[in-house]
Amino acid sequence: MNKKINIEFVLGLLILILSVISIFYYSSKINLLNKIETLQINSSYFDIGNMTIGNDVKINGVKVGEVLNIKLDQVSYMAIITSSINKSINIPDDSIFKIANNGFIGSSYIEIQLGNSEGMLKNNDYSVNNIDAVSLEEIINNFIFK
Numbered sequence: 222m223n224k225k226i227n228i229e230f231v232l233g234l235l236i237l238i239l240s241v242i243s244i245f246y247y248s249s250k251i252n253l254l255n256k257i258e259t260l261q262i263n264s265s266y267f268d269i270g271n272m273t274i275g276n277d278v279k280i281n282g283v284k285v286g287e288v289l290n291i292k293l294d295q296v297s298y299m300a301i302i303t304s305s306i307n308k309s310i311n312i313p314d315d316s317i318f319k320i321a322n323n324g325f326i327g328s329s330y331i332e333i334q335l336g337n338s339e340g341m342l343k344n345n346d347y348s349v350n351n352i353d354a355v356s357l358e359e360i361i362n363n364f365i366f367k
Contacts, residue, residue, distance in 0.1 A: 287305055
């Protein structure tokens with residue numbers, strides 16, 4: 222009976238340790254423990270391709286944020302993407318926000334090409350220079366039928 226109690230105790234302790242490790246792991250993934258100050262920037266597009274919530278926002282290939290929200294403007298019928306960007310990065314207000322892809326079948330991301338303006342984007346500002354996603358199907362159709 223003593224050996225059975227030891228096996229149950231060790232198994233219970235192992236499950237407890239794994240539970241604590243997974244709680245810390247997932248809380249670090251969703252930024253519960255390390256809060257990073259972010260800046261939310263809105264961009265409007267006619268075509269967002271296969272952009273989804275959680276996709277990356279990059280400057281020169283380096284991830285600086287992610288897509289927080291995608292909604293449809295009921296007046297202009299444009300897609301509005303809200304991006305969360307690290308607050309320590311100053312983004313000029315004439316920067317270009319372009320939807321790009323990682324190769325032909327890769328996921329979409331927003332590439333920011335920094336501008337030269339003295340003014341910087343602030344929290345909940347709208348970017349002005351936005352370039353829509355280009356689909357491979359549209360390029361092929363234009364090539365064949367024109």
